Amino acid sequence: MSVIHPFHPERARREQWVLSICAVAVVLLVGLAFLPPITLYSGHVGHMLAVHIMLELFSTIVSLLVVIMALNMTQRSGDDIANTLVYGFIVVAGADLIHALTYDGMPALLTESSTQKAIFFWLIGRCFGLFAMVLLAARARLPGSPWMWLALGLLTMTTMFLIGTFVLDQLPVTFVPGIGVTPFKAFVEYGLCAGYLAVAAWLFLQYRMDPEARSLYLAAACFIMGLGELGFTSYVAPSDFINLFSHLFKIAAFGFVYLATFFIGWREPYQLLVQSERQLRDREFELDTLLSNIPVGVFRLDCELRYRYINPAHEVSLGGRHTLVVGRHIDDIMPVQFLHLLRPRIIEALAGSRVEFDYDYTDEKGTEIYCAAMLVPDLNVDGNIEGVVIIVSDTTVREVARRQLLESWREVSELNAALDAHAIVAVTDARGVITRVNDKFCSISQYSRSELIGKTHRLIKSGHHSKSVFEGLWKKISRGEVWNGELCNRAKDGSLYWVYTTIMPFLGPDGAPLQYIAIRADITGRKHAEQEAQRLAFHDELTGLPNRRLMRDRLKHAIAFAARELRYGALLLLDLDNFKEVNDTRGHAQGDELLREVSNRLLRGLRQSDTVARLGGDEFVLLLSDLGSDLETASVHAGDIGEKIRENLARPYDLNGEAINTSTSIGVVLFLMDDSDPDELLKQADMALYSAKAAGRNRLSFFDPALQAEITSRALMLRDLRLGIERDELRLFYQPIVNSQHCVLGVEALVRWQHPEHGLVPPLSFIPLAEQTQLIQPIGLWVLQTACAQLARWAFQPDCAQWTVAVNVSERQFNDPEFVSIVERTIDQSGADARLLRLELTESMLHDDLNKTLYKMNALRRRGVEFSLDDFGTGYSSLSYLKKLPLNHLKIDKSFVDDVLSDPNDSAIVRTILALARNLDLNVIAEGVETDAQMDFLVSCGCAAFQGYLFSRPVPVEQLTLNCASNTAGASPSLS
Ligand code: C2E
Ligand code: MG
Numbered sequence: 001m002s003v004i005h006p007f008h009p010e011r012a013r014r015e016q017w018v019l020s021i022c023a024v025a026v027v028l029l030v031g032l033a034f035l036p037p038i039t040l041y042s043g044h045v046g047h048m049l050a051v052h053i054m055l056e057l058f059s060t061i062v063s064l065l066v067v068i069m070a071l072n073m074t075q076r077s078g079d080d081i082a083n084t085l086v087y088g089f090i091v092v093a094g095a096d097l098i099h100a101l102t103y104d105g106m107p108a109l110l111t112e113s114s115t116q117k118a119i120f121f122w123l124i125g126r127c128f129g130l131f132a133m134v135l136l137a138a139r140a141r142l143p144g145s146p147w148m149w150l151a152l153g154l155l156t157m158t159t160m161f162l163i164g165t166f167v168l169d170q171l172p173v174t175f176v177p178g179i180g181v182t183p184f185k186a187f188v189e190y191g192l193c194a195g196y197l198a199v200a201a202w203l204f205l206q207y208r209m210d211p212e213a214r215s216l217y218l219a220a221a222c223f224i225m226g227l228g229e230l231g232f233t234s235y236v237a238p239s240d241f242i243n244l245f246s247h248l249f250k251i252a253a254f255g256f257v258y259l260a261t262f263f264i265g266w267r268e269p270y271q272l273l274v275q276s277e278r279q280l281r282d283r284e285f286e287l288d289t290l291l292s293n294i295p296v297g298v299f300r301l302d303c304e305l306r307y308r309y310i311n312p313a314h315e316v317s318l319g320g321r322h323t324l325v326v327g328r329h330i331d332d333i334m335p336v337q338f339l340h341l342l343r344p345r346i347i348e349a350l351a352g353s354r355v356e357f358d359y360d361y362t363d364e365k366g367t368e369i370y371c372a373a374m375l376v377p378d379l380n381v382d383g384n385i386e387g388v389v390i391i392v393s394d395t396t397v398r399e400v401a402r403r404q405l406l407e408s409w410r411e412v413s414e415l416n417a418a419l420d421a422h423a424i425v426a427v428t429d430a431r432g433v434i435t436r437v438n439d440k441f442c443s444i445s446q447y448s449r450s451e452l453i454g455k456t457h458r459l460i461k462s463g464h465h466s467k468s469v470f471e472g473l474w475k476k477i478s479r480g481e482v483w484n485g486e487l488c489n490r491a492k493d494g495s496l497y498w499v500y501t502t503i504m505p506f507l508g509p510d511g512a513p514l515q516y517i518a519i520r521a522d523i524t525g526r527k528h529a530e531q532e533a534q535r536l537a538f539h540d541e542l543t544g545l546p547n548r549r550l551m552r553d554r555l556k557h558a559i560a561f562a563a564r565e566l567r568y569g570a571l572l573l574l575d576l577d578n579f580k581e582v583n584d585t586r587g588h589a590q591g592d593e594l595l596r597e598v599s600n601r602l603l604r605g606l607r608q609s610d611t612v613a614r615l616g617g618d619e620f621v622l623l624l625s626d627l628g629s630d631l632e633t634a635s636v637h638a639g640d641i642g643e644k645i646r647e648n649l650a651r652p653y654d655l656n657g658e659a660i661n662t663s664t665s666i667g668v669v670l671f672l673m674d675d676s677d678p679d680e681l682l683k684q685a686d687m688a689l690y691s692a693k694a695a696g697r698n699r700l701s702f703f704d705p706a707l708q709a710e711i712t713s714r715a716l717m718l719r720d721l722r723l724g725i726e727r728d729e730l731r732l733f734y735q736p737i738v739n740s741q742h743c744v745l746g747v748e749a750l751v752r753w754q755h756p757e758h759g760l761v762p763p764l765s766f767i768p769l770a771e772q773t774q775l776i777q778p779i780g781l782w783v784l785q786t787a788c789a790q791l792a793r794w795a796f797q798p799d800c801a802q803w804t805v806a807v808n809v810s811e812r813q814f815n816d817p818e819f820v821s822i823v824e825r826t827i828d829q830s831g832a833d834a835r836l837l838r839l840e841l842t843e844s845m846l847h848d849d850l851n852k853t854l855y856k857m858n859a860l861r862r863r864g865v866e867f868s869l870d871d872f873g874t875g876y877s878s879l880s881y882l883k884k885l886p887l888n889h890l891k892i893d894k895s896f897v898d899d900v901l902s903d904p905n906d907s908a909i910v911r912t913i914l915a916l917a918r919n920l921d922l923n924v925i926a927e928g929v930e931t932d933a934q935m936d937f938l939v940s941c942g943c944a945a946f947q948g949y950l951f952s953r954p955v956p957v958e959q960l961t962l963n964c965a966s967n968t969a970g971a972s973p974s975l976s
């Protein structure tokens with residue numbers, strides 16, 4: 001077994017038996033060497049000849065088989081040795097046949113048969129045999145065809161036959177009858193032996209290098225042949241055992257030659273064929289798997305257009321119905337529309353062309369299907385066309401995408417064209433320098449392209465917009481966002497035009513803008529129309545002055561300005577005294593003319609900051625601002641301006657050459673705070689105007705100065721109060737509520753305002769005002785929070801832990817939809833005990849919406865909060881209300897307590913209230929108790945709780961606890 005090549009069981013078996021035969025041959029030869037000479041068939045020459053012919057015939061037949069095989073070897077397997085085998089073995093076959101025929105005792109073949117003659121042909125056979133083996137070992141390639149070498153072999157054989165037949169005498173003697181083989185013959189045989197063995201060794205070495213069976217067989221043939229030659233070196237008579245026996249070596253050797261030839265000529269090619277067939281099958285399998293799995297339809301047609309192959313994908317495209325299409329004609333299978341397209345192309349492909357085409361059709365579901373088909377001629381191994389291969393791929397997805405792309409390109413180019421045709425387009429770099437503009441841009445701006453490119457949009461800046469507009473614009477676009485807006489630009493000739501502008505940034509890979517594209521639409525026409533509409537909506541058509549709407553708007557601004565700057569403004573309402581007369585006597589046209597002239601004079605006499613408007617008819621309004629910060633100066637100022645205007649308007653008018661005299665009455669009202677209502681101001685101005693008219697016309701009249709002063713002071717107070725809340729100027733005082741023993745039961749929280757100039761302001765001076773505005777909400781909340789915080793603090797002081805705190809609630813507070821949650825939240829946040837909190841309501845608050853009131857009170861009652869009805873008796877309280885509401889206490893108003901001793905009505909009222917309360921199960925607190933006599937009376941009537949200066953005035957908390965501490969008697973603090 002070769003060390004180079006891996007283990008191969010078949011080869012190992014082969015080597016085993018070949019070597020075994022070689023070993024047997026060696027053993028037999030050694031055995032022969034020790035045998036004494038044995039003569040066979042003495043006296044029976046015929047038998048010996050028959051055996052000899054049989055033996056030789058075997059090798060002749062084998063040689064002929066070798067020749068026949070070599071002649072039929074395929075080119076691939078026999079190209080290198082076929083000629084050698086043909087030539088060598090035809091000579092060997094011939095020589096061995098003639099050798100057998102010319103054996104001593106055989107009939108004469110042209111000349112007498114003899115051993116010498118037979119030996120000549122024997123040696124020729126062996127020499128050519130060796131010659132062939134050498135050529136085989138050398139893998140010599142004899143040129144020409146085997147048939148030529150057959151002819152050459154026959155020629156050689158004929159030549160040898162002629163030599164052996166006719167010139168035998170001239171050749172060296174090889175056999176002497178009676179003596180045996182000559183030394184020459186023996187020498188030649190030894191030489192042949194050595195030659196064969198050498199070739200055997202050579203071939204065996206080749207086998208070791210490349211374990212081809214034929215090398216092994218040929219090596220074995222040479223080896224056995226070489227050994228056999230030794231048997232022919234020493235026989236005495238042809239019938240010697242050794243001579244005949246040695247023929248068996250030749251038979252064995254020829255057996256190996258046959259095997260080698262068989263391997264070369266048949267076995268190897270056959271194995272190759274089997275192998276390639278297997279590979280082919282594997283490839284076909286792979287191909288079939290591939291074709292089955294690819295999403296492309298593949299089919300083959302023969303020249304008669306019958307299916308030879310169809311892959312599953314194409315089967316599916318045919319509708320999946322034609323599973324047995326192979327062998328059938330395309331006309332029977334293929335959809336007509338496809339057939340119609342395909343037929344002419346198949347003809348082209350069958351003519352040898354490769355054809356490609358695209359087609360589309362609508363399938364059964366109505367879907368448009370796009371396909372690409374390719375037809376190639378189907379060639380057989382000889383290169384002849386034997387059909388056509390058709391490959392169909394579904395390109396729908398690609399085609400649809402392509403069409404969409406085309407469509408979007410078309411749209412984009414249409415968009416581009418539309419943009420160019422209708423929009424004003426400019427492209428700038430990241431710094432805003434113009435890099436491209438379209439024709440529309442040039443035409444609207446009146447600049448040429450070369451004037452624009454390289455510049456920024458500053459070139460067309462109109463100055464109409466503030467700096468902040470452009471700062472905002474740049475901020476947005478440099479962040480990569482789109483900016484939209486209306487801009488006013490200036491053309492080269494100085495005219496203004498309006499554009500609706502969209503600026504889009506083109507972002508680079510880092511997200512920073514690389515370029516900006518500005519697309520503008522000319523909206524100058526629309527803008528002018530808008531301005532005109534605005535003018536018409538806000539201006540008086542006759543005089544062009546602002547109308548009532550615009551005047552109201554300006555008045556609002558003026559009020560806000562006055563409040564902000566704390567400078568008075570004034571509203572002057574003007575009315576022509578005898579306009580109706582002018583209209584009636586001179587006609588409307590003259591009247592209109594007069595109004596226009598009045599408007600002109602008003603405009604001429606005004607400052608820039610003032611506004612003049614026409615309310616309608618002959619009514620005009622003047623709005624003066626910035627008249628000074630004190631009422632007197634402002635009044636004087638407004639009066640002066642008004643007087644001047646009145647005088648100016650009283651000058652005669654020239655209407656178409658005629659002089660007309662008319663006078664004007666003016667009503668003036670001043671304003672300072674921003675809670676001044678424009679309509680209210682107009683009403684006041686109207687009142688002033690009325691009094692001017694009433695006083696004889698052609699004069700100026702102020703809105704009642706006292707009233708004006710009060711309004712002003714009210715406004716100032718509100719402003720101060722607002723500031724006061726912000727500056728934390730509110731204070732909460734507490735007034736005790738005591739029992740008949742003067743023990744403190746609780747307190748009422750009463751707010752004060754610590755004004756920086758006016759000192760401590762009592763609640764009645766600012767609470768009613770705060771109630772008229774939203775200010776009561778923050779005040780009420782502050783009181784509630786402060787009182788609850790106080791309750792929470794007292795919880796830790798044993799003397800005060802049980803005190804209740806009553807908080808006054810105003811109507812606006814109570815009506816707040818959030819009232820309940822505000823109170824609850826305040827209680828929760830402060831940590832106060834809700835049961836000690838009392839809310840004081842007044843009668844007027846309870847009538848609004850009984851259900852809502854009930855809901856709110858009940859909600860808070862559930863938390864433990866109690867309710868007192870304050871100032872009871874002063875308002876209108878229905879008894880049914882009192883019954884329905886979850887009240888706990890009634891507070892008898894101070895006015896009844898004041899005169900309870902002197903006025904029998906009041907004492908009756910007090911008694912009635914106390915009786916009523918008893919029946920309704922309510923507690924009563926008498927307010928405003930100032931004297932012991934009052935106290936005694938109240939006690940005698942059954943009143944149990946009291947509040948008044950008799951016990952304590954409302955005091956700050958520190959003083960309250962101080963008072964209580966100094967008057968503590970027993971467990972509960974008392975006041976006396
Ligand atoms: P009210 O709720 O009826 O409070 C009682 C008022 O009578 C208090 O006046 C108190 O000082 C006064 N008073 C008590 N005893 C006597 C007395 O013996 N003689 C005299 N002459 N007066 C007495 P104050 O503190 O000026 O409060 C007046 C009103 O202002 C209160 O009447 C209440 O309606 C309102 N008010 C006070 N604080 C608040 C508050 O925080 N919120 C709301 N919404 N209103 C409040
Ligand atoms: Mg009260």
Ligand code: MG
Nearest residue numbers: 870871891927
């Ligand atoms: Mg009261």
